[in-house]
Amino acid sequence: MILKDKKIVVTGASRGIGKAIVLLLAKQGAQLAFSYANNKQLAEDVLKDVKNISPNLDHSIFKLNLNDLDNIKNQVTELKNQFKQIDGLVNNAGITCDQIFPLMKEEDFFNVIQTNLIGTVFLTKQLLKPLMKSSKASVVNISSVIAHIPQSGQSNYAASKAGIEAFSKSLATELGRKQFRVNSIAPGFIKTDMTEKLSEDQKQEILKQVPLSRYGNVDEIAQVASFLLSDKSSYITGQTLHVNGGMFG
Numbered sequence: 534m535i536l537k538d539k540k541i542v543v544t545g546a547s548r549g550i551g552k553a554i555v556l557l558l559a560k561q562g563a564q565l566a567f568s569y570a571n572n573k574q575l576a577e578d579v580l581k582d583v584k585n586i587s588p589n590l591d592h593s594i595f596k597l598n599l600n601d602l603d604n605i606k607n608q609v610t611e612l613k614n615q616f617k618q619i620d621g622l623v624n625n626a627g628i629t630c631d632q633i634f635p636l637m638k639e640e641d642f643f644n645v646i647q648t649n650l651i652g653t654v655f656l657t658k659q660l661l662k663p664l665m666k667s668s669k670a671s672v673v674n675i676s677s678v679i680a681h682i683p684q685s686g687q688s689n690y691a692a693s694k695a696g697i698e699a700f701s702k703s704l705a706t707e708l709g710r711k712q713f714r715v716n717s718i719a720p721g722f723i724k725t726d727m728t729e730k731l732s733e734d735q736k737q738e739i740l741k742q743v744p745l746s747r748y749g750n751v752d753e754i755a756q757v758a759s760f761l762l763s764d765k766s767s768y769i770t771g772q773t774l775h776v777n778g779g780m781f782g
């Protein structure tokens with residue numbers, strides 16, 4: 534129960550990595566509020582699982598579209614009423630919209646930057662007050678190995694993830710004196726809907742770059758997120774943890 538009594542917010546937890554994170558954090562004693570963008574039913578199913586794990590805690594879900602900057606403030610109003618203090622925030626929600634740069638539409642570039650970087654930064658700003666009420670706040674931003682070994686067709690995604698890592702380090706420097714920690718996790722290729730979209734050829738090509746010779750699974754990212762949220766990592770801030778089967782780091 535390394536997260537007992539911690540109130541933690543996780544974005545994009547209706548499926549994939551975010552879902553694995555909330556299921557693990559619930560087992561470790563955290564009280565959770567987590568978001569979905571479109572798949573309310575999936576989020577409600579995850580909420581049911583989370584409530585089965587810890588029925589005594591008041592877990593909740595909320596709708597959040599990080600691409601809708603005008604509304605982020607409204608979308609978290611209720612959350613802020615529920616959680617006057619927040620001990621952990623996992624900025625997990627993210628999207629891809631791949632295309633080689635000469636053919637990429639402007640809106641696809643901006644959508645990815647807006648969702649993965651600007652929306653995430655804006656949400657963090659909205660939750661700063663309740664986070665600063667915690668004596669040991671920990672923010673975990675989910676980046677990507679693509680911020681470090683860029684891949685053709687992902688210029689928008691690489692720029693968004695490099696930006697979020699730079700943002701994490703700046704925030705860690707500014708808020709460190711308050712024992713407020715900010716770190717990033719840069720996953721390699723993990724089996725989720727996001728990587729399911731890749732062609733068979735792309736998947737085989739990727740595997741050749743991974744010394745462990747397999748895709749990661751969502752629990753392998755959740756374990757690292759839990760560590761960074763817990764007091765076990767109390768002297769780690771401003772870092773990027775690479776979880777990629779050895780392909781970079």
Ligand SMILES: NC(=O)c1ccc[n+]([C@@H]2O[C@H](COP(=O)([O-])OP(=O)(O)OC[C@H]3O[C@@H](n4cnc5c(N)ncnc54)[C@H](OP(=O)(O)O)[C@@H]3O)[C@@H](O)[C@H]2O)c1
Nearest residue numbers: 545546547549550570571572598599626627677723725727
């Ligand atoms: N999978 C990988 O190999 C991999 C590798 C490196 C980094 N990552 C990063 O890990 C994070 C999770 O990836 P994943 O593979 O688990 O993704 P996923 O399976 O595609 O799930 C994405 C999650 O984000 C939510 N979401 C989608 N658009 C959103 C928006 N505009 N605003 C707010 N939330 C939105 C989705 O909600 P709905 O279900 O409601 O649409 C869903 O909960 C992302 O930041 C991704 O960039 C993934």
